[in-house]
Every structure is written in C-alpha cells, then in structure tokens.
Amino acid sequence: MSDRIPTVEGQTDAGERLAHRHTPAYQTKQGVYTRGTSGFFQNVRLTAGLVMLFMYYLFPWLNWGDRQMVWFNLPDRQFYVFNATFWPQDLVLLSWLLIICAFGLFFVTVFGGRIWCGYTCPQTVWTQIFMAIERHTEGERNARIKLDKGPMTPSKFRKKLAKHTLWLGVAWATGFTFVAYFIPARELVIDHWTGQASTAAYLWIGLFTVGTYLNAGYMREKVCIHMCPYARFQSVMFDQDTLIVAYDTERGEPRGSRKRTGDADNSQGDCVDCGLCVQVCPTGIDIRDGLQYECIQCALCIDACNSIMDKMNYDHGLVRYATEHELDGGKTHWFRPRLIGYGAAMVIMCVAFAYALTHRSTVEAKVARDRGALFHETKTGDIENTYTLTLFNKTSFNEVYEVNFEGHPSARLIGPASLELAPGQTRVQVYQVQIAPDMLANSRLPISFIVEPAKHPENEVTIESSFIGPDRWK
Numbered sequence: 226m227s228d229r230i231p232t233v234e235g236q237t238d239a240g241e242r243l244a245h246r247h248t249p250a251y252q253t254k255q256g257v258y259t260r261g262t263s264g265f266f267q268n269v270r271l272t273a274g275l276v277m278l279f280m281y282y283l284f285p286w287l288n289w290g291d292r293q294m295v296w297f298n299l300p301d302r303q304f305y306v307f308n309a310t311f312w313p314q315d316l317v318l319l320s321w322l323l324i325i326c327a328f329g330l331f332f333v334t335v336f337g338g339r340i341w342c343g344y345t346c347p348q349t350v351w352t353q354i355f356m357a358i359e360r361h362t363e364g365e366r367n368a369r370i371k372l373d374k375g376p377m378t379p380s381k382f383r384k385k386l387a388k389h390t391l392w393l394g395v396a397w398a399t400g401f402t403f404v405a406y407f408i409p410a411r412e413l414v415i416d417h418w419t420g421q422a423s424t425a426a427y428l429w430i431g432l433f434t435v436g437t438y439l440n441a442g443y444m445r446e447k448v449c450i451h452m453c454p455y456a457r458f459q460s461v462m463f464d465q466d467t468l469i470v471a472y473d474t475e476r477g478e479p480r481g482s483r484k485r486t487g488d489a490d491n492s493q494g495d496c497v498d499c500g501l502c503v504q505v506c507p508t509g510i511d512i513r514d515g516l517q518y519e520c521i522q523c524a525l526c527i528d529a530c531n532s533i534m535d536k537m538n539y540d541h542g543l544v545r546y547a548t549e550h551e552l553d554g555g556k557t558h559w560f561r562p563r564l565i566g567y568g569a570a571m572v573i574m575c576v577a578f579a580y581a582l583t584h585r586s587t588v589e590a591k592v593a594r595d596r597g598a599l600f601h602e603t604k605t606g607d608i609e610n611t612y613t614l615t616l617f618n619k620t621s622f623n624e625v626y627e628v629n630f631e632g633h634p635s636a637r638l639i640g641p642a643s644l645e646l647a648p649g650q651t652r653v654q655v656y657q658v659q660i661a662p663d664m665l666a667n668s669r670l671p672i673s674f675i676v677e678p679a680k681h682p683e684n685e686v687t688i689e690s691s692f693i694g695p696d697r698w699k
C-alpha cells in the first residue's frame with residue numbers, strides 16, 4: 226500500500242471528482258455511487274432514523290384500551306391519538322399543529338440549516354435503509370461500480386435479485402403500515418393475505434409500495450434536488466450566522482496529496498485531495514466548491530473528512546458545521562432578531578396549542594332560537610320561546626348530558642332533563658322555555674342553557690341565548 230494520501234479504497238481521481246463537480250441537471254444513477262462511512266454524525270442520523278422508523282412501524286400494532294393506539298377511523302370520522310379522540314370539528318387543532326411545524330422548520334433552518342433534510346426527512350431516512358440494503362447485497366462502492374459495469378452472471382443476478390426483493394419487502398411494509406393507520410392493523414393483515422381487504426386498501430398499499438421503491442431505490446437525491454420545494458427556498462432563510470456544512474478553504478487550500486507522515490511541505494493546506502467527502506455524498510456534490518443548494522446537510526462529508534484527518538494526525542474540522550461569519554474570521558451572532566422571532570412564535574403557538582388541547586371540550590353544544598316566531602302565548606297565558614339544542618358527543622364512550630336552564634327564577638324548561646348520546650353521535654332536541662307575562666320585566670332577557678356531562682361534570686358547557694317577550698312589557 227502506498228503511504229500517500231489518498232490511499233483509501235475506491236480512490237477517485239481528479240477526472241472523477243471533476244465529473245462530480247459538473248454533474249448534469251438530471252444526473253443518472255450511474256453518477257452517484259455512495260460510499261459507506263461512519264462517525265459521530267452518521268451515528269446521530271442512524272439513531273434519529275431508527276427512532277422514526279421504529280415509531281412508524283410499531284404504532285399501528287399497539288393498543289390503547291380496546292382500540293388501536295393511533296387510528297384514523299375515516300368512516301366513523303374519529304381520529305385516535307393515544308388517549309385523545311379527535312373529530313372533524315377539531316380540524317382547527319390540526320391547522321395549529323401545521324403552523325407550529327412551519328415555525329419549527331423556519332427556526333431550525335435559520336439556526337442550523339437543513340437539519341430536517343439531513344437527519345429526519347422520510348426521503349432521507351428511507352433512502353438510508355435502501356442504501357444499507359444495497360451495500361449489504363452488492364458490496365461497497367467499488368464493488369457496485371464493477372458489478373454494474375460487468376455482464377449479467379449468475380452471481381450478479383443473485384445479488385440484484387436479493388437487493389430488489391429486500392427493497393420491495395421494505396416498500397411493501399411501508400405501504401401496509403401506512404394503510405394500517407386507517408384500517409386496524411390486526412384486521413388488515415388477515416384481510417390482506419386472504420384477499421378480503423377492500424379495493425381501496427390494496428390500491429393504497431400498492432401505491433405506497435411502488436412510490437417507496439422508486440423514491441428510495443432509484444430517485445433518491447433527485448427528489449431532494451429537483452422535486453422538493455424546501456431546497457429552493459432554503460437560501461432565502463439562511464443568513465451569515467446560520468450553521469452550514471462547510472469546507473474551511475483557508476485551512477484546506479492549496480490542496481494536494483502527500484505522504485501520510487512527515488509532511489514538511491508547509492505550502493500545502495490540510496486537504497489531501499482524497500475525494501472521500503465526494504464519494505460519501507448522497508447528492509454527489511463536492512462540498513469544497515462551497516454551499517450548494519443540492520447539499521442536504523447530512524454531514525457525511527464531515528465524518529469522512531474527519532476520518533482522513535485522523536489518518537493524517539491533523540485536527541478534526543476541515544469540513545465542519547460553521548457559519549459564514551466564522552469562516553470569514555468574524556464572530557457568529559447566535560441571538561439575532563429573525564431567530565428570536567421564529568423561536569418566540571413557535572413557543573407561543575406551542576403554549577396556545579397545549580392549552581387548546583388540554584382544555585378541549587368533550588361535548589359540542591349549540592342552541593338556536595326558533596327564527597319562525599319570536600314568541601307565542603300558551604293556553605295558560607304564559608310567554609313561550611322555542612329553542613333547538615344540538616349536542617355532539619366528542620368522547621369515545623356513551624355519555625348522559627343533564628340539560629339545565631338559568632336566567633329567570635320563574636321560568637320553566639319544557640323538554641327532556643337529560644339526553645344520552647353514543648360516541649360521535651349528534652342529537653338535535655327541541656326545548657321550550659315558558660315565563661308568566663307578569664314576571665317579565667323586559668321584552669328581551671338573557672338566558673343560558675347548561676349542559677353537564679354525567680361522567681365528566683368538569684366539562685360542563687354554558688350556552689348563552691335570549692328570551693323574547695312582547696313589546697308591551699318594555
């Protein structure tokens with residue numbers, strides 16, 4: 226083995242690196258054969274990816290009481306998340322959640338660039354799995370290049386078959402799991418294999434299987450480069466104090482290969498021009514060319530370069546997370562108005578969301594006065610108003626609601642004193658309120674209906690309305 230760096234397996238020559246720098250807009254898969262690497266950031270990515278995958282694949286198999294823990298029951302319009310049940314009426318909470326996610330993404334991007342893309346985006350996570358399968362079945366980068374260039378042999382066929390079978394297995398598991406969030410997983414698994422599942426279930430599993438197979442197996446970085454809008458507007462969000470994966474030109478240049486030890490040439494920078502940072506890059510770019518929109522900030526080039534720095538006995542950090550200000554020799558401003566603004570907006574929204582979630586009523590109640598007649602007189606001479614009470618049980622159990630009335634000591638409420646509703650049931654009930662005319666001081670009285678759930682009286686709801694009498698009592 227030569228004692229010069231680069232000496233790593235699969236060394237790219239200058240021409241290959243140049244090809245990487247000038248990849249066409251629609252690069253073919255031939256252009257990116259990523260090399261496996263390990264290191265601190267790769268471990269962080271793996272951990273983040275595994276946690277997400279673990280949750281995604283496991284949740285549909287866990288129960289909460291007698292139902293699936295996370296289950297979006299579309300036919301009954303009930304959405305279960307852990308112990309909470311949501312209804313279409315709670316859609317506003319989803320809007321809030323999306324706004325929080327948007328502010329969270331802005332905050333993280335202004336602070337640390339495309340952290341979401343590099344560590345937790347599903348496209349990145351699934352591509353990682355597919356790449357790991359590829360390496361396991363076909364070998365490392367050089368072996369794969371050689372395999373693809375070579376003719377079809379029984380060995381190549383076996384390797385390709387193994388890779389595509391595993392890819393399809395993961396893709397199917399992804400599609401099945403997605404549908405299992407809408408159809409209980411235990412039912413679906415039996416129905417799916419016995420041909421009893423609905424056409425829609427087969428269709429969605431098929432669509433997700435094909436989509437995952439193509440996205441993570443073939444399109445990979447092309448999704449990030451050409452399809453994802455986030456890559457396009459990131460430059461608007463970055464500023465000179467945003468952490469980015471950057472090559473320290475000051476320290477690295479002039480680059481060049483050299484002996485592994487005893488390098489006395491002080492005219493050279495620390496970059497040994499090994500090209501490893503390019504080989505590991507999933508988007509096939511050269512970070513030494515500066516910040517590029519294709520960079521998803523996965524930090525694989527940092528781990529790769531640090532491994533070379535170790536071999537050379539140089540300090541880590543030739544490629545590292547840094548800000549433009551820091552690279553220019555200035556000071557990074559961590560606390561800046563935009564970052565504080567996004568952070569504050571996110572925190573306020575989170576607090577408001579948590580409050581709305583924990584103080585969410587388990588009953589929805591509305592009262593509408595009869596618009597056809599303001600009032601009428603009963604046979605006994607009392608003044609009567611008619612109201613329609615609409616109740617919606619937002620719990621996941623049967624509930625009895627006591628209906629009471631406040632507003633006038635001599636008023637009588639005519640109608641059922643309690644109503645029983647099944648989970649998700651809406652009930653419309655007509656009530657009359659009667660008041661003796663001589664007890665009416667005004668033609669309009671403020672009144673309230675009080676609805677008290679028997680099992681959870683703390684969720685009592687008060688609905689304001691009014692009682693109208695004739696003008697002569699003004």
Ligand code: SF4
Pocket residue numbers: 470502505506507508509510511512519520521522523524525526527
């Ligand atoms: S340049 Fe580095 S951080 Fe950017 S995508 Fe490539 S490997 Fe990841």
Ligand code: SF4
Pocket residue numbers: 472477480495496497498499500501502503513529530531533543544
């Ligand atoms: S930046 Fe690091 S990994 Fe990239 S070519 Fe230079 S020494 Fe090698």
